[in-house]
Amino acid sequence: MNVNSIRLENWKKFTNPIEIHFKDGLNILHGSNETGKTTLIDSIITTFYSKHTSSSQKIKSLKPWGTSLNPISTITFQKNGHQYRISKGFQEKKCLLEKLEDETWRKIAEGDKADQELIELVGGQLPSRGDTKPQYWGLGQTLWMVQGQPIISDELNDETVSLLQTMVQATIGSEKEKEVLKNIRSRFLEIFTEKKKTIRKGSPLSQVKDEISTLKSELSESKRIQTKKDELIRKIEDSEFLLQRNQNNLKTSQEERDKISLEVEQARQHQKDREQLEHEIEGITSKYEALNLKIAEINHSEEKINGIKSENEQIQQQLGPLETQLSQLNEEIERKISDLDVLNKTIQHTTAEKSIVGIAHTNVMDEQALESKKERFKEIEELYQALDTAQNQFNQIIAPTSNQMKEIEKLNQQIHDTQTRLQAMGLTVKVQPITVLSGEISLDSEVTPFNLNEDENISWTANQSLKIRIDDMGEFEVKSGSHDVQVTKEELENMLSDYQDLVAPYGTEKLDDLNRLLISRESRKNDLERIKTELDKKSDKTLDELQKEIFEFENKIKLKWTKIPDDSHYKDCDDKDKSLFRDELSRKIVQLEDEINQQTHDRNNLDDELEADRGNAKELDQRINQLKTDFHGKTQIIEEIQRRIKRLEDDGLSRQEREDELNQLSFSLDQKNRALKVYQDEIEDKENRPLGLFDGLNTKVQRLEDEIKSQEINLARSESELQLIIGQSADTSVIEEKLEQLQIQEKELQTEADSIKLLYELTNFYRENTIGELSDPIRKRVTDDLEKLLGPKYSLNFDKTMKPDTILANGEEAPVDLLSFGTQEQIWCLFRLALGSILSRDEKQLVVLDDPLVNTDPVRMHHALEILQENAKEMQIIVVTCDVDKYNMLSGANFISMDDSM
Numbered sequence: 001m002n003v004n005s006i007r008l009e010n011w012k013k014f015t016n017p018i019e020i021h022f023k024d025g026l027n028i029l030h031g032s033n034e035t036g037k038t039t040l041i042d043s044i045i046t047t048f049y050s051k052h053t054s055s056s057q058k059i060k061s062l063k064p065w066g067t068s069l070n071p072i073s074t075i076t077f078q079k080n081g082h083q084y085r086i087s088k089g090f091q092e093k094k095c096l097l098e099k100l101e102d103e104t105w106r107k108i109a110e111g112d113k114a115d116q117e118l119i120e121l122v123g124g125q126l127p128s129r130g131d132t133k134p135q136y137w138g139l140g141q142t143l144w145m146v147q148g149q150p151i152i153s154d155e156l157n158d159e160t161v162s163l164l165q166t167m168v169q170a171t172i173g174s175e176k177e178k179e180v181l182k183n184i185r186s187r188f189l190e191i192f193t194e195k196k197k198t199i200r201k202g203s204p205l206s207q208v209k210d211e212i213s214t215l216k217s218e219l220s221e222s223k224r225i226q227t228k229k230d231e232l233i234r235k236i237e238d239s240e241f242l243l244q245r246n247q248n249n250l251k252t253s254q255e256e257r258d259k260i261s262l263e264v265e266q267a268r269q270h271q272k273d274r275e276q277l278e279h280e281i282e283g284i285t286s287k288y289e290a291l292n293l294k295i296a297e298i299n300h301s302e303e304k305i306n307g308i309k310s311e312n313e314q315i316q317q318q319l320g321p322l323e324t325q326l327s328q329l330n331e332e333i334e335r336k337i338s339d340l341d342v343l344n345k346t347i348q349h350t351t352a353e354k355s356i357v358g359i360a361h362t363n364v365m366d367e368q369a370l371e372s373k374k375e376r377f378k379e380i381e382e383l384y385q386a387l388d389t390a391q392n393q394f395n396q397i398i399a400p401t402s403n404q405m406k407e408i409e410k411l412n413q414q415i416h417d418t419q420t421r422l423q424a425m426g427l428t429v430k431v432q433p434i435t436v437l438s439g440e441i442s443l444d445s446e447v448t449p450f451n452l453n454e455d456e457n458i459s460w461t462a463n464q465s466l467k468i469r470i471d472d473m474g475e476f477e478v479k480s481g482s483h484d485v486q487v488t489k490e491e492l493e494n495m496l497s498d499y500q501d502l503v504a505p506y507g508t509e510k511l512d513d514l515n516r517l518l519i520s521r522e523s524r525k526n527d528l529e530r531i532k533t534e535l536d537k538k539s540d541k542t543l544d545e546l547q548k549e550i551f552e553f554e555n556k557i558k559l560k561w562t563k564i565p566d567d568s569h570y571k572d573c574d575d576k577d578k579s580l581f582r583d584e585l586s587r588k589i590v591q592l593e594d595e596i597n598q599q600t601h602d603r604n605n606l607d608d609e610l611e612a613d614r615g616n617a618k619e620l621d622q623r624i625n626q627l628k629t630d631f632h633g634k635t636q637i638i639e640e641i642q643r644r645i646k647r648l649e650d651d652g653l654s655r656q657e658r659e660d661e662l663n664q665l666s667f668s669l670d671q672k673n674r675a676l677k678v679y680q681d682e683i684e685d686k687e688n689r690p691l692g693l694f695d696g697l698n699t700k701v702q703r704l705e706d707e708i709k710s711q712e713i714n715l716a717r718s719e720s721e722l723q724l725i726i727g728q729s730a731d732t733s734v735i736e737e738k739l740e741q742l743q744i745q746e747k748e749l750q751t752e753a754d755s756i757k758l759l760y761e762l763t764n765f766y767r768e769n770t771i772g773e774l775s776d777p778i779r780k781r782v783t784d785d786l787e788k789l790l791g792p793k794y795s796l797n798f799d800k801t802m803k804p805d806t807i808l809a810n811g812e813e814a815p816v817d818l819l820s821f822g823t824q825e826q827i828w829c830l831f832r833l834a835l836g837s838i839l840s841r842d843e844k845q846l847v848v849l850d851d852p853l854v855n856t857d858p859v860r861m862h863h864a865l866e867i868l869q870e871n872a873k874e875m876q877i878i879v880v881t882c883d884v885d886k887y888n889m890l891s892g893a894n895f896i897s898m899d900d901s902m
Helices: 037-049 112-122 158-168 175-191 204-259 261-396 402-425 483-506 511-538 543-562 578-648 655-681 683-728 732-790 821-839 858-871
Strands: 002-009 018-021 026-030 072-079 082-089 094-101 104-110 427-431 437-443 446-452 458-462 465-470 474-479 794-798 804-809 812-815 846-850 876-881 894-897
Touching (some): 026 037, 037 072, 037 082, 037 112, 037 876, 072 112, 094 112, 175 204, 204 261, 204 683, 204 732, 261 543, 261 578, 261 655, 261 683, 402 483, 402 511, 437 458, 483 511, 732 794, 732 821, 732 858, 821 858, 858 876
Antiparallel strands (some): 002 018, 002 072, 072 082, 094 104, 427 458, 437 446, 437 465, 465 474, 794 804, 804 812
């Protein structure tokens, strides 16, 4: 089969229609990434091997993103010498298969029938559901290397193997023999799974096994139910026995309980009399304790009053001396406060005098500092004047800069060199007359008269021409023909003009004068910098700022002098020596500070004494107040106790009457306690024993009644469950008989399955041997191409599935899987080409290689292209690549650019 053209519309990125035509032989489909090369190749697989009605995820992804357009593909192909065209619209669920007859396309089939007939033409099979897989692509499984899948991972499909068998004339090759093998395989697959070779679900054998398993479960369940029924019957019998026994025990217990009823009534009356006596004893005890407590509290309160009165008398005795001591201490405090006021006034006077002396001392120092500021102001003022003078002198000097001076000197040197060179090129005339000569000479148009006596020598030099006129004799002219003289002279004139322009501002042309001007200006500049530096050191302020500062300082001093009283002899120091006056003031400040310190020390001592006296006075006052508070509190306590005694005695009884009542209560309490003792001794015999026996029998009766009720409920439940189980139970013998029949059937089916499995394995063994025979021509072709690509040291071995397995290099064998990915890719590429070449002997086949040699180095690439070109003579090859430059050396190939199709 060959593909002639592919036309796509609304297919992924191809929203606009695109049509690509292929030729026999080698086709190179190239383009940049994302130009749709792989999409184009994948459209062949999708169109041939996907149902037009498919709604798989892959089919949904065909339509351009974000649209609802209908993906349409049309492929023309050649099969068995005829031209066919298949068109599919996956969104519209349309499919049309056509054949070219007499240059006209005629419909063969459409819809599902077109899908099926297309598969019969191109080989392979349609998927039952979902997307197609390589094993369904017929010969395409082995001949088409799609992107990212260079290796054939599945076994070669039957279509490929069958075609190869026919090619090499294998032993089993007739249609009848193929039908037998097909039937064996079909029967095997009805019973077993293909990969694991286990019993297939749904097969007759599997159904019999499932039914046997079900019957075994039913038999087991039937036996379990029978066992449970027997257990329930036994349980019911046991429950009936226990129920009867408990009913008998209940009757006996009720009779025993009725016999002791009279004894229980007597016990309860005895208990009631005892409790009544205990209640009377509690009442008498309560009265006795209350009366006894009242008498004791009255006695205790009277004793407490006597004690508090004694304490108050002691407090009165302490208060007199303490109040006298406090009065004396307060008088001492008043005297010390008066002394402290006098001392504070003395300190204030001394401090005020010290403050005046301090102000005078500060002012004297400030006046000395003011004189210093004025002297410094004068120095800075003189520096500013010097700066102005130096600046004026600097500004008056017009001189070139260092760079300008260098330029002037350079140009002067060039003029000198040019003049020297011109002098060397000039005309020199030497004259030594023998008689008097007079006339005029013209040197380069500059006319000069001359008058020479005898024996007088002279010489003239001209650069280019000279003319001499001698009186009474005539004239003669000499001209130089050199062009260099003229050029040099023009250069010299230009230089002289430039030099004049440079030195014009400075009033002199001499270099020495110019250098003196430069030095003088630099000197004045240095003077300016020196004065500025000195000014920066002397002050960071302007003259106005300094003058303002001096004025403010003077005002500050005057203000401070006003703070000293006029009658103070520290008022003014104009007529005094400031240094001596300052020392005198310093000594006075020290003297006053000593006096203040001593006075402060005395005041602090007096403060401490006053603080101590105040503390003592406070303590005395607190103690006196505390004693008065205690006295007052104790008096209130006495009054409160007396009120409480009065409340206790409000019963109207005298002390003797209370004592008599207390004795009477004690006698009555003693009598009743003796009577209670008799009752308590009889508790066990007349109360506890009869009541305990009655309670025990009563509890027993209640327990038996509860047990009987529970047993009756359980018995009814068990009988109901037994009836239900009897209704569910089945005949075990019937199940066992049916199970025996199925086991016989299972044995027969198992024998049949084992036979089919053995036959299937034998045919598979034969098929593998046949595949070994089929591998030889492919292995030879791949090995030959491998030698061209890698050299004669490599050979290839195939496994039983007729796929490359190991490679032999230099006598060592290694699995193909361990080779580099590039080498593996090259081997599988050669395998597909070899298989395509063999299969193309009957009809040309299509081999698709998507980026097959991307990991191939340039040397191997050269040989790979030769192999490609050789194989293209026997089949149609489509190579997909991003790097078309690798294939430029191919001659006769059909180059198809996807970049041009965008």
